Amino acid sequence: MKRIEALEVLNELTAELPVVVTCAATSRELASVENRDNHFYVLDSMGLVGSITTGLALAAKDSDLPKVIGLEGDGSLLMNPNVLPTGGFLGAEKLFLILLDNQVYGSTAGLPTYSSHVDFGALAEAAGWTVGRAADDARLRSEFDRLIATSGPTLLHLSIEAGNASDIPKLLVDPVVLSHRFQTWLTTRLARGSGTR
Numbered sequence: 001m002k003r004i005e006a007l008e009v010l011n012e013l014t015a016e017l018p019v020v021v022t023c024a025a026t027s028r029e030l031a032s033v034e035n036r037d038n039h040f041y042v043l044d045s046m047g048l049v050g051s052i053t054t055g056l057a058l059a060a061k062d063s064d065l066p067k068v069i070g071l072e073g074d075g076s077l078l079m080n081p082n083v084l085p086t087g088g089f090l091g092a093e094k095l096f097l098i099l100l101d102n103q104v105y106g107s108t109a110g111l112p113t114y115s116s117h118v119d120f121g122a123l124a125e126a127a128g129w130t131v132g133r134a135a136d137d138a139r140l141r142s143e144f145d146r147l148i149a150t151s152g153p154t155l156l157h158l159s160i161e162a163g164n165a166s167d168i169p170k171l172l173v174d175p176v177v178l179s180h181r182f183q184t185w186l187t188t189r190l191a192r193g194s195g196t197r
């Protein structure tokens, strides 16, 4: 499964959920699939998707949102693996990280990460997370549905192919604009309430 194929599925599944997206190629490819107000592209802040998603999940504790989604990469999670023990320690019940693991730094010439020697699911489980694993469309959908209904921090480890989609434009939007757009969407969503995706 290519990254952009995974993002097409995830975009379909998360239309009514806050989605925090890791930097560079992942943000660009998701924006090329659909550039929606519920997407918070964390441009140039590698490693912080887990932290931001944890904070939002804690803030949404009493809302009707089923989960707050973080789309993270393997290189980025390895930059800040502390999000796993932190999420488990805090018992962040609405925290849902989806790890797009291609075993390389996809935005810097495909240099290998440590991923081939690290079992991210085992790390998360050791920290108290509920973990699912997928490598294809059907399993991605079924594990997403299972984990979004599971209370407590959840990690979906999605194995994807290395390589970036071609002809994807750069995402040249001011982060202040992106942040304000997301904040406005989230405020409206929480005020409305729906209990759906």
Ligand SMILES: [Mg+2]
Binding pocket: 073, 074, 075, 100, 101, 102, 103, 104, 105, 106, 113
């Ligand atoms: Mg990667």
